[in-house]
Amino acid sequence: MGKKVTFTLGAEVVGDATTALLLGEFNNWDANNGITLKKQKDGSLKATADLQPGSYQYRYLLNDGRWVNDASADNYVPANGFAAENCVITIAEEEKAAKTKKEKKAAKAEKAEAKPKKAKAPKAEKAEKAEKAEKVEAEAAPAEPEPAEAEAADKE
Numbered sequence: 333m334g335k336k337v338t339f340t341l342g343a344e345v346v347g348d349a350t351t352a353l354l355l356g357e358f359n360n361w362d363a364n365n366g367i368t369l370k371k372q373k374d375g376s377l378k379a380t381a382d383l384q385p386g387s388y389q390y391r392y393l394l395n396d397g398r399w400v401n402d403a404s405a406d407n408y409v410p411a412n413g414f415a416a417e418n419c420v421i422t423i424a425e426e427e428k429a430a431k432t433k434k435e436k437k438a439a440k441a442e443k444a445e446a447k448p449k450k451a452k453a454p455k456a457e458k459a460e461k462a463e464k465a466e467k468v469e470a471e472a473a474p475a476e477p478e479p480a481e482a483e484a485a486d487k488e
Contacts, residue, residue: 334384335423339367341392342403343375349394352377356390356418363393385425389418 339354346352353366358381369377369392377392389409392400401408405419 334382335426336380337383337421337423338378338380339369339392339402340404341369341377341400345400345403346371346375346377346394347396349377349396349398351395352400353393354379354381354390355393357388358383358390366393383421383423385423387420387422389420391416391418 341352350371352369353363354369355361355363355366359365359367367379367381369379372378389411390402391411392402394400399416401417402419406422407420408417409420410416411418
């Protein structure tokens, strides 16, 4: 199964044409296998195609006989033997759609290992700082005299 791609040809290009064929490498430029674009309310022509990954040249053949290009093509290349350019669309390979539970778990574990270890939680950090501050205050404060020393100082 390929990727669904929507092709749209703007009303300003369509003009008086009422339909168009999407022709390209994906259908061997064969009008009998062309993908028909349908007229939209806004005057544009639109079709959807199912394309396999790869790069394809294409153009539109309007029912008024004109060959036209897609303004939103990925690229343009000279058309062999013609004084025109073909549009190019590139369909990328899709990543594996669904991973198994085991693959998801393994990927999550790898991601966790790759992350640097976080510092302590903010609450733990605050508690640690408060504890250190108390120690510093206790060391800086003058020592309280022993009870016997206190009695002797009172008698004087």
